[in-house]
Amino acid sequence: MSKASTPNTIEIAGQPAVISYVPELGAFRGKFLGLTGYCDFVSDSIQGLKKEGEISLREYLDDCKAAGIEAYTHQEKIKTFTLRYPESFGERLTQAAAEHETSVNAYIIETLNERMKHA
Structure with missing residues (x-):
């Protein structure tokens, strides 16, 4: 089983997601970032990803609301530093x-x- 290729990001309905091509599926797989739970989606095209991503995110948000669960992680203040490496x-x-x-x-x-x- 081979690994997915290098991921890219996309924004769907205002929410960032990591997108990877999964050769075993012959399709793209997206996973939303910044959520308290797992929410992913799959399609064989970029247009399909946008459509499936919107559906998946809407269902995730509806499920969180129905269960009284916070859907989004809380953003902390981001700190930065320089890292030197070979x-x-x-x-x-x-x-x-x-x-x-x-x-x-x-x-x-x-x-x-x-x-x-x-x-």
Whole structure:
């Protein structure tokens, strides 16, 4: 089973989503970001992604409302810092993020959070 290719982002109904091509499905898979739960959608075209994404997001929001669940994560103030690393590390980092179908920044944050749980 091969991995999905490098993900891209798209905005659907004002909500960002990560889009990857999944060769096994012969289709694109989208996953919304910034939600408290999991919400994804699949289509074989970009137009289809937009349509399916809108449907999936609407259903997710309706389900959250019906269950009394907060649909969106709360945004914290974002801090930045400079990280110096060898070029070869950057290539490995980009590949690892793509394999996890996330951005490099999100992958770094997730990895650091996981390590800090054990500190």
